[in-house]
Amino acid sequence: ATACSDHVETAAGAAISFNEFGFAESTGRRLLAVNGSTRTLMEDAEVLLEIKRRITADPDNTTFWWKRQGKNQALNPCKMKNATKQYWVGIDCTDFGTERRVTSIDLSNKNLAGTLSPLLGKLSKLKQLNLSNNLFTGPIPTELPTALETLDLANNQLESLVPASFGDLQNLTSLNVANNRLTGSIPVSFGSLKLLSTLNMSGNNLTEIPLELNSCPRLSVVDLSRNGIQGIIPFQYLENLTTLHLRDNRLQGNFSVLLNTFPQLQDLDLSNNELNESIPATMSTSLIQRIDLSGNRLTGSLPDVVGYLPLLHELDVSGNGLSGVLPTTLTLLTSLTTFNASHNDFDGILPLLAGIQSLRVFDASFNNLTGAVLKDFVNLSTLVYLNVSYNNLSGEVPSFVERDGVNRNSFLQNIALCGESINKVCAGSSKSNSTRTIVSISVGSSVAFLAVVVIMYLCCRRHYGGKARSSASVSAELDVKLTPEEVRGATQNFNNRNYVGVGSMSTVYRGVLPDATVVAVKRLGIQPGEVNEPGEKVLGEGLANLAQVRDWTLVKVVGYCCSPDVKALVIEYMPNGTLNNLMYPPRDAQVVREFNWTHRFNAAIAVAQGLKYLHHDCRTSTVHGDLKPSNILFSAFMEARIADFGVKRLLASHGLGVGASLTSGYTAPELASSAQEATIKGDVYSFGIIILELISGRSPQSLEVGQRLPQWIRATISNSKSLHNVLDPILMSELRVQQQRMAMVLGVALLCTRDDPQERPYIPEVLKMLNHIKTRPQDGSRRGSRRLRSSRSTQQRNQEIRQEVPLGIEITPSPPATPSSTPPLPTNPSLSHWTPNSAENR
Numbered sequence: 001a002t003a004c005s006d007h008v009e010t011a012a013g014a015a016i017s018f019n020e021f022g023f024a025e026s027t028g029r030r031l032l033a034v035n036g037s038t039r040t041l042m043e044d045a046e047v048l049l050e051i052k053r054r055i056t057a058d059p060d061n062t063t064f065w066w067k068r069q070g071k072n073q074a075l076n077p078c079k080m081k082n083a084t085k086q087y088w089v090g091i092d093c094t095d096f097g098t099e100r101r102v103t104s105i106d107l108s109n110k111n112l113a114g115t116l117s118p119l120l121g122k123l124s125k126l127k128q129l130n131l132s133n134n135l136f137t138g139p140i141p142t143e144l145p146t147a148l149e150t151l152d153l154a155n156n157q158l159e160s161l162v163p164a165s166f167g168d169l170q171n172l173t174s175l176n177v178a179n180n181r182l183t184g185s186i187p188v189s190f191g192s193l194k195l196l197s198t199l200n201m202s203g204n205n206l207t208e209i210p211l212e213l214n215s216c217p218r219l220s221v222v223d224l225s226r227n228g229i230q231g232i233i234p235f236q237y238l239e240n241l242t243t244l245h246l247r248d249n250r251l252q253g254n255f256s257v258l259l260n261t262f263p264q265l266q267d268l269d270l271s272n273n274e275l276n277e278s279i280p281a282t283m284s285t286s287l288i289q290r291i292d293l294s295g296n297r298l299t300g301s302l303p304d305v306v307g308y309l310p311l312l313h314e315l316d317v318s319g320n321g322l323s324g325v326l327p328t329t330l331t332l333l334t335s336l337t338t339f340n341a342s343h344n345d346f347d348g349i350l351p352l353l354a355g356i357q358s359l360r361v362f363d364a365s366f367n368n369l370t371g372a373v374l375k376d377f378v379n380l381s382t383l384v385y386l387n388v389s390y391n392n393l394s395g396e397v398p399s400f401v402e403r404d405g406v407n408r409n410s411f412l413q414n415i416a417l418c419g420e421s422i423n424k425v426c427a428g429s430s431k432s433n434s435t436r437t438i439v440s441i442s443v444g445s446s447v448a449f450l451a452v453v454v455i456m457y458l459c460c461r462r463h464y465g466g467k468a469r470s471s472a473s474v475s476a477e478l479d480v481k482l483t484p485e486e487v488r489g490a491t492q493n494f495n496n497r498n499y500v501g502v503g504s505m506s507t508v509y510r511g512v513l514p515d516a517t518v519v520a521v522k523r524l525g526i527q528p529g530e531v532n533e534p535g536e537k538v539l540g541e542g543l544a545n546l547a548q549v550r551d552w553t554l555v556k557v558v559g560y561c562c563s564p565d566v567k568a569l570v571i572e573y574m575p576n577g578t579l580n581n582l583m584y585p586p587r588d589a590q591v592v593r594e595f596n597w598t599h600r601f602n603a604a605i606a607v608a609q610g611l612k613y614l615h616h617d618c619r620t621s622t623v624h625g626d627l628k629p630s631n632i633l634f635s636a637f638m639e640a641r642i643a644d645f646g647v648k649r650l651l652a653s654h655g656l657g658v659g660a661s662l663t664s665g666y667t668a669p670e671l672a673s674s675a676q677e678a679t680i681k682g683d684v685y686s687f688g689i690i691i692l693e694l695i696s697g698r699s700p701q702s703l704e705v706g707q708r709l710p711q712w713i714r715a716t717i718s719n720s721k722s723l724h725n726v727l728d729p730i731l732m733s734e735l736r737v738q739q740q741r742m743a744m745v746l747g748v749a750l751l752c753t754r755d756d757p758q759e760r761p762y763i764p765e766v767l768k769m770l771n772h773i774k775t776r777p778q779d780g781s782r783r784g785s786r787r788l789r790s791s792r793s794t795q796q797r798n799q800e801i802r803q804e805v806p807l808g809i810e811i812t813p814s815p816p817a818t819p820s821s822t823p824p825l826p827t828n829p830s831l832s833h834w835t836p837n838s839a840e841n842r
């Protein structure tokens, strides 16, 4: 009997000897005393049977032949030469003198579910273990085979602390436990892994990287992205490090050491962290090829030194607070393929990159760049994506060959740019705008309407940095009216193949415009003749107005069509679908798993930014009036944007769709019970419900009749004094690390959903609170004392939040920091590959 005898008893219960074919035979003796490591093939086989026993689902029958076979009930896990069937799939053996032993298990991608046997560690000769891409749950066994060289448990649902015993795997060269639910710190024992070369622990809930990783001299590829890792970057010197990915964490502090003391570094990704220093002025990593610092809070300039990195081919510093001119040394980067400096405060002229014959992607949008666009640059034949929109560029855009990604959309919102290629007549030019469909604001339409359009346009188009626009550019940029032929052409005559989804008043189709822009065409369900001719004209004007409301926080209305038989809005296509798609069936398990707290919190902040824009940053406040998850759409980079602003109200003002009531559960009580017009405080209520839904995973429509989500949540937490009973189970694994934030965000949502509209905060105040919660240190330490100028004092609001969430969780009152100008945008390429509509349409 041994400590593991319970497992042994379930095994064969008979001793084994080899027959002449190399098969083992039962001899009737008890077989395995798994007191230490396995010593024979038979003992290896017994452990494999125990591993199999822990597998609760094997839909492809992968382990079917893992059993005794033949007349003699022989047990041989090693594949016989030339065997094509009836062998133990996934097992490889190696000869050790006279004996064969199990040295490799590969059960990757087999849809297996179950738990990992603690006996795994007994396999004394096992060198390779690959159980990746399955559905294993439970903990990683603390005892693992000490001969292991490669261990791959990625893409399962393993849930535990990272065992300190990993440090005993002295032969380990590659460890991959990405995309599980591991928590806690990486153990300091990792410092003993002297042969470790590849370490991938991305997509877990890890919180700390130990300094001891610097003692792993062979480390070459490290990926710790998408965790909740806080604190400073601890790496100091690793001679062989080539790839370091730390994106989507909460790392702070200085990173100059990475660019100066890692001689082999080629690929550095620190995107979407909380780095707030400046980019180092010296860099000595001469092998570096890719640097991604996007989505941080970097300040200062982009130093000249980047131009002296001879092999650099990808540089992304977008979404920071960088300023100054773009360095002229960029022209020296002869291998550059991708340059992204968008969403910063750069000024000066566009760098002269026409000589870089490898350049494929150039994005300097949302800055303050000035000067002209040069002919050689725009005609660079390698360029597949160009975006210099939202700058102050001027002069005539030289003629160029339009192509995917390089077209007139590359130059949007530069007041002083003109030229035939962007359909805007240059002052003094006699050429008229000819071929394209400029909205012809008909002679018959009233001057008053034009004034309305111009005012709406001016107030609701905001440069990223809030710059005002002159009316001179307005008429030329109203290039949004499409003919029914163009809309039919884009959607292959509304072919069902292009069907995306349907709402109460419209059907949405995917479409492609002649310039290859992929769009969503929202065809309004208005029958020919339902609107008379004058009404149609006014409706067209209303749609044109909607197309002018533009901000990066909103789903862009690219154009509209208003003819007797086709009334449609042509909208930016959002490949990651709606918030509903991400949270509820039919949905993709991987997507759900990845729609974690960070994504949800970022989505809440993005929606608050969008509402702030609509309510307060326009000169004329715009009420959304129908905010709900199906009107929050996600871009390819998982940025949440608001859609459908004002559509239902526009239709209602024409007596259309009056039967299509506002979606229950999201409408504020004062509006649901009266015929009152939508209000901004009504939007705040709907927003609060959406946050409650993000936290609880419950749609207000899933509750019993008469029950409301805020009341249900208030009652549940005041009874249980715990977040457990209200939290979406998918977020449960993050609770320990994010508890304070979750509680505070919940408190904000409950403030927003107070019954009395007067008691609800305005959205800028909500945004400040959310930004503050996002930036506050997890340990609750206090920040500076800048005060929030709002209708209520910050202390009062903090007090209210705590009243709303009586959980016994310490919520440290501290004044909100001024929100950063550009909150980092979440990126998640794997989500962007997912097409919600394919699932939806099944």
Ligand SMILES: Nc1ncnc2c1ncn2[C@@H]1O[C@H](COP(=O)(O)OP(=O)(O)OP(=O)(O)O)[C@@H](O)[C@H]1O
Pocket (backbone or CB within 6 Å): 500, 501, 502, 503, 504, 505, 506, 507, 508, 520, 522, 555, 571, 572, 573, 574, 575, 577, 578, 626, 630, 631, 633, 643, 644
């Ligand atoms: N811009 C877009 N990109 C991708 N998919 C979209 C886009 N706009 C809408 N959809 C999809 O089409 C569906 C129908 O959208 P629509 O706006 O017509 O209705 P809704 O907002 O879902 O409902 P309701 O009309 O009741 O408010 C959405 O649920 C979404 O899945």
